[in-house]
Amino acid sequence: MGLPAKNKGAILSKIATNDQHGENSEYFDGWKAYDKDPFHLSRNPHGIIQMGLAENQLCLDLIKDWVMENPEASICTLEGVHQFSDIANFQDYHGLKKFRQAIAHFMGKARGGKVTFDPERVVMSGGATGANETIMFCLADPGDVFLIPSPYYAAFDRDLRWRTGVEIIPVPCSSSNNFKLTVEAVDWAYKKAQESNKKVKGLILTNPSNPLGTMLDKDTLTNLVRFVTRKNIHLVVDEIYAATVFAGGDFVSVAEVVNDVDISEVNVDLIHIVYSLSKDMGLPGFRVGIVYSYNDSVVSCARKMSSFGLVSSQTQLMLASMLSDDRFVENFLMESSRRLGIRHKVFTTGLKKADISCLTSNAGLFAWMDLRHLLRDRNSFESEIELWHIIIDKVKLNVSPGSSFRCTEPGWFRVCFANMDDDTLHVALGRIQDFVSKNNNKIVEKASENDQVIQNNNAKKQNWRQSNLRLSFRRLYEDGLSSPGIMSPHSPLLRA
Amino acid sequence: MKQLSTKVTSNAHGQDSSYFLGWEEYEKNPYNEIKNPNGIIQMGLAENQLCFDLIETWLAKNPDAAGLKKDGQSIFKELALFQDYHGLPEFKKALAEFMEEIRGNRVTFDPSKIVLAAGSTSANETLMFCLAEPGDAFLLPTPYYPGFDRDLKWRTGAEIVPIHCSSSNGFQITESALQQAYQQAQKLDLKVKGVLVTNPSNPLGTMLTRREINLLVDFISSKNIHLISDEIYSGTVFGFEQFVSVMDVLKDKNLENSEVSKRVHVVYSLSKDLGLPGFRVGAIYSNDEMVVSAATKMSSFGLVSSQTQYLLSALLSDKKFTSTYLNENQKRLKIRQKQLVSGLEAAGVTCLKSNAGLFCWVDMRHLLDTNTFEAELQLWKKIVYEVKLNISPGSSCHCTEPGWFRVCFANMSEDTLHLAMKRFKQYVESTDSKRMISKSSHERIKSLRKRTVSNWVFRVSWTDRVPDER
16 A cells, blocks of 8 residues: 555655664663563562663652752742743753753762863753764764774664764773773774774763773873874763762762873863763653763854753753752762662672672672673673573573673673662572572582583583583573574564 | 864854844843843744743642642652653643644544654754755745754755745745745755645744645645644634644545655644743654654654653643633733734834734835845844844845844733834834935835835735635
């Protein structure tokens, strides 16, 4: 009845019909499986526990209390409604002055008061999603390249490339040095890109890192700043996890480096920060993204572009008030760090009981879990996906496989721990421990029968438990698990 | 190597246009009844400030919605975490019903075909990303909203080719103008992907006639292209005539589930009808699944704040409120528009007859020294700097005839409007008297006659428009 699909494609743009939005990646498949069978402590205790969503739900009670205690910060309450018409009418893309000041102030506090931020450089955007896309539109033309250390946040493929036409080239980091980013690695990637006649416009990185949860040390960051200055390319640092630092970690913002380094060694026109309140404060629904640039032209351009994703004035007003409340902010930052630290400890300790270790980290809302010893084949991403399916299907946890973050080594998984209550976390840990021990017991009985198999594996001989564990997974593979591919039927996302 | 992108250095954002420069001047010297009574009065901003009291009253009566509660329970946490780009279901449902109500419930809107965006600014840009490649063109009737240059072209790389409309027929879209624009695009080697209209029109304040919409639907059908109908002002219709949406026409032509209907997209927003531009609530409505799917993903770049979605879902679900609001809004807009029109008439200045929008399209051609855009700009500067009124010159709206200005009336108090009219009248009278002194009596009569003739001609041409076919 309608036009054939091919014709239909010509009627819409390439952007609308390609899959450069990246939503067909495994990253979203896990979500889809969870959507079909979501865990609930009482209503669906056997459902899948969502550990693939980097949300911070630990301190919303503090924010809620503040909102209740400060009705004048809302334009809807009796105490605040006198502001309604002015605020409802306010669409100036500079944003409320009070809001910009409060954001600049909060950004400074979230970095331990080591740096101050200029409210005039604070530009709004539709979440960090909008901020990252906007900064690309400002710094690069279609076909230009940005380097990005991998593993990286999966949705960057959409945010940085989809509508901008910018290309991203990964700078692979490996477990051999704990996934640390080095200037040498960046330089190597830069040279390689240049050799292929690609126009490298800059380097973009997330610090603290998603998915690693680690932070750059001051020396490396300083050297990166020097590097981009020498090469005259941009440095964009997404500091969305700046205030998720716990257990004594020391976050060094690129703003601190800009302050401290010799003026001859840094061209500040090349330095840009992306920020958001979605992780530090746990308010992703409010869509507060920030572009902060030391380059005046970029500030000006990004501000014009912010028309495409301004923060709701209702939200600006509320946050302007909240983030100006020093007492609240100081207590919040301290308490958030404390709760995250506890959560992280409980989680990683629980994993250790199941002989699972994580990359050492002290920031972020997740752990970078090492499951390489459980892979059927340590060098195969297919194995990783098989293992991932087992985790979803049998252990009933949605975690994110390293390949969805473009990790170059199979076997790593990002597991989120701050998007659930304590009880759910214990259930999750219990499931992991149960599963691991159950399968170990089975294997102890059949160990002799499977000696040959064990010998054929790449098992570490000194760790019989690990080899048996892998064997247990192998057993599961043989139990007729579905082949790698989309596990869930068409999700609502695809039907949208 | 060029350090920044071409978007930074180009001026395709259009902000160097006089439309925005007038704003800048206003920002430097804004009128305030008490603090700055000699400041510039802002009449270049199409805002609706007439009905906030209705919303404020509603808030007072609805503490749950106001306090982010549902059935007495706080849903703060749920809202704080809600970032699903499908939007809050109850909000989309309420929005769909509100759009239906505005159209007299003659047509239905399916909430699942609504994509939320950060204002219609974002909605329009998103549609361009979905429908056009860089270098593709959309045809737009002139005059058009100056912000379209930024929204449709800047980051998308799309082009706008104007459909020239003229005062000879009240700026209506004609078939020949459409064809001419299409051919012009072809001459420029641009692939036409669609037509975009604003209905009711900004800056004209008029509604598209059924004839025009039929023409457009037939046109896009034959050319196999898209039609975007930006109906952001649909709730500001205050005349006797009913608003005819493109959805009405599709229904009446029995095209509702046709292939053509998949290429018709409606853009909406709450910035004008409800006067809430600060909340950034825009929407795309499309019958094409792929467009809805792609646009939904793109909305990640500009989602509507969850607390705002929640508040508005409660507000718009209250049918008693919405019907009272729409009625009252129309009444107040009508009165206010009349005040502007009569104030201008007292200065011997007429407007294009209109019954929608938050502005009038004012004919100041007789006040120009010469029939040129330079003269228009000169007149505009005088009005901004001497008369201290910020109004928008027609050239900033890409009008092809010099001398037309858009003047807003719904973004100020009655007193301020009266003051603005007083200032304007004084200016015109002083200009008239200057003209009287400098010209010979022969020329004096000629210029008087010219003004009268143009009014007469205008009134004759107007009868072509009214009444309209149902």
